[in-house]
Amino acid sequence: MAVPSGRLALEASDLVKTYGPSGRGKEPVRALNGLNLAVPHGTVFGLLGPNGAGKSTTVKILTTLSRADSGDARVMGLDVVKSQNAVRLAIGYVSQKSGSDVDATGRENLVLQGRIYGLSRSAATRRAEELLDRFGLGEAANRIVRGYSGGMQRKLDVALGLVHRPQVLFLDEPTTGLDPEARADMWAEIEKLTGQDGLTVLLTTHYLEEADRLAGQLAIVDRGAVVVEGSPESLKASLRGDAIQIDLAGASLGSQAASLLSRLPGVREVVVDGAVVRCRVDSGATAVPAVLGLLDDGGVAVSSVTTSRPSLDDVYLRHTGRSFSAAELADESASRRAA
Numbered sequence: 001m002a003v004p005s006g007r008l009a010l011e012a013s014d015l016v017k018t019y020g021p022s023g024r025g026k027e028p029v030r031a032l033n034g035l036n037l038a039v040p041h042g043t044v045f046g047l048l049g050p051n052g053a054g055k056s057t058t059v060k061i062l063t064t065l066s067r068a069d070s071g072d073a074r075v076m077g078l079d080v081v082k083s084q085n086a087v088r089l090a091i092g093y094v095s096q097k098s099g100s101d102v103d104a105t106g107r108e109n110l111v112l113q114g115r116i117y118g119l120s121r122s123a124a125t126r127r128a129e130e131l132l133d134r135f136g137l138g139e140a141a142n143r144i145v146r147g148y149s150g151g152m153q154r155k156l157d158v159a160l161g162l163v164h165r166p167q168v169l170f171l172d173e174p175t176t177g178l179d180p181e182a183r184a185d186m187w188a189e190i191e192k193l194t195g196q197d198g199l200t201v202l203l204t205t206h207y208l209e210e211a212d213r214l215a216g217q218l219a220i221v222d223r224g225a226v227v228v229e230g231s232p233e234s235l236k237a238s239l240r241g242d243a244i245q246i247d248l249a250g251a252s253l254g255s256q257a258a259s260l261l262s263r264l265p266g267v268r269e270v271v272v273d274g275a276v277v278r279c280r281v282d283s284g285a286t287a288v289p290a291v292l293g294l295l296d297d298g299g300v301a302v303s304s305v306t307t308s309r310p311s312l313d314d315v316y317l318r319h320t321g322r323s324f325s326a327a328e329l330a331d332e333s334a335s336r337r338a339a
């Protein structure tokens, strides 16, 4: 891998994981299919992929909650199997499901977490106060968590993951289910995390916008493997030119439109997705009239055309051959049966 391993907070090499059949007549699922990862210290590293891509399974292996069938994984240079206890002390894990006791107060949850990690009562209380203050939960500290809003519960979850001052924090889809305001609030909190104490954050998400905004580096995961990695800017910059999306009057026109477009000079990467055709051109503004003229001459009815600068969706499309939203909708289990 490009970065020398001494400088990596997280490393995974060739991880394979297959889950056994979940019932009679069902087939095993190959969740990870040779996944590699190299996460430098002090960054927010995004694992971006559609539902079922293998993000949570990767996180579970790195956090010692699950074992890979084969391959190696290290956290701060420690092997996740051989040095399980040391890894657990080095990390904080905020899972998709809240780990707090909803019948206890926010303060009680934090103090208990500190005690579990071996802090004295007074040290645990001090740490709880620091974190309540840091996450703006001071006023709600003595209320039971059941009455917290979704955003407050998520902040408490992150605070719980930080009680023992870990070096690496895992955030597994931290904003799923939050309303836009609470999501923006959580983004601001996550941005603060790497600034303080050089924390490394591994963030899994299936929101393109979230990865784009928060991740210094990201890896796109598809069908159990990393298909491409880099900074959001470099990944987008690697796609030259603009994207054109053509919405056709009917899905039956897709292949005809694609074959016409492939003949137009300067048009690249033509992909059909139902009644939508996407392609890349050097300049959207100059290409659109020619594209529309060609389709019109060929008898292909168009309902709308949009051009856009490269996005992470385009990066995903380039490397997987399908759009992110189509992958989210696809029946992922059908496409990833274990061999």
Ligand SMILES: Nc1ncnc2c1ncn2[C@@H]1O[C@H](COP(=O)(O)OP(=O)(O)OP(=O)(O)O)[C@@H](O)[C@H]1O
Binding pocket: 019, 020, 022, 029, 030, 031, 049, 050, 051, 052, 053, 054, 055, 056, 057, 058, 206, 332, 333, 336
């Ligand atoms: N305990 C399990 N038993 C059987 N199959 C599982 C289990 N956990 C995950 N899978 C399957 O493994 C694949 C990868 O799942 P995983 O949860 O790692 O993906 P993900 O990218 O985190 O998706 P999501 O965003 O939906 O959480 C999926 O097909 C999923 O259905």
